[in-house]
Amino acid sequence: MVLVLGLFLLLPILMALWVSLLHWDGQSNPFSGQAKFAGLDNYRALLTEDGLDRTLFATSLRNNAYYVLLTVPLQTGLALVLALIVNQRLLRARGALRTAFFFPSVTSSIAVSTVFLFLFQGSGAVNSLLSWIGVKGPNWFADPRGVLSLLLGALGIVDPDRPSGALADHSFLGLSWFQWLSGPSVAMCTIIVLAVWTTSGTFMLIFLAALQDIPRELEESAALEGVNRYQMLRHITLPALRPVLFLVLTLGLISTWQVFDQVYVMGQGAPGNTTLTPAFLSYSAAFDDADFGQGAAIAFIMLALILCLTALQRWAFRDRDARPGRNR
DSSP, rough: OHHHHIIIIIIIHHHHHHHTTTEEOOSOOOTTTSSEEOTTTTHHHHHTSSSSSHHHHHHHHHHHHHHHHHHHHHHHHHHHHHHHHOOOTOOOOOHHHHHHOOOOOOOOOHHHHHHHHHTTTTTSSHHHHHHHTTTTOOGGGGGGOBHHHHHEEEEEEEEHSOOOOOHHHOTTTTTEEHHHHHHHHHHHHHHHHHHHHHHHHHHHHHHHHHHHSHHHHHHHHHHHTTOOOOHHIIIIIIIHHHHHHHHHHHHHHHHHHOOOHHHHHOOOSTTTTTTOOOHHHHHHIIIIOOOOHHHHHHHHHHHHHHHHHHHHHHHSSSSSOOEEEOOO
């Protein structure tokens, strides 16, 4: 097992780390000395040097950050609600409901993304349904406007077309504060809806397995004490699900920072780079621009970011009841 992991996991990671320190176009052997050694130039171009590379990387980080902030809570909450529903012992057709809720998770993401392209096009089914209630739907995949900027503009707080003040005068990684705070684009929101719909079924099964492990005697004792459903959920169910909740949030966090296939099928960064993500930017830099060094550098920056966020999440879910003490 150690040899297999070393050959197919550790060795490729070390090879990719070496490539991230090169200017390599993929046409030669990166270990033969034919590729130019760049040191940390690829990382500096992405993080510190003004230019298109840093702007695109910052844009992809902004897009992916909103994707994570919306997708992870929504898919976790929906999965928990679905698990609570199908865990009801008196519910009829529980097996059919579990299959229906889980079905999107086993469907090909490419096929589902293609279907969503038809559903959310300008004359698609979604806009047709909205027209029945008097709402004119946008051209979802061609609308680069941020939903938060549209909301603030509708409230008269800022002018989305001509932002001014501190939001326009200050910047970070080449993007103004207004660009960072404008929110996910309308196009990105459709990808978020797709992600929540396709992943909540998988996490539902994880929650369901944990719910079925809660001792039934504990719930019956609480019911005899007059505990209502809300109190049961808050004081018994959720504490029992805490380790599983950490697992689901961690898996969701990792997968959302690595989103690629939906972006590749549904937008490839368009419109206006508002659906661009670091994973797709890494692929594009390597295979479209023949800059494998920068593509690998983006991947390792994302690896460091995911590890830091996972550690922070682990710290947030640590057991605060434990108190250090001396053995007697």
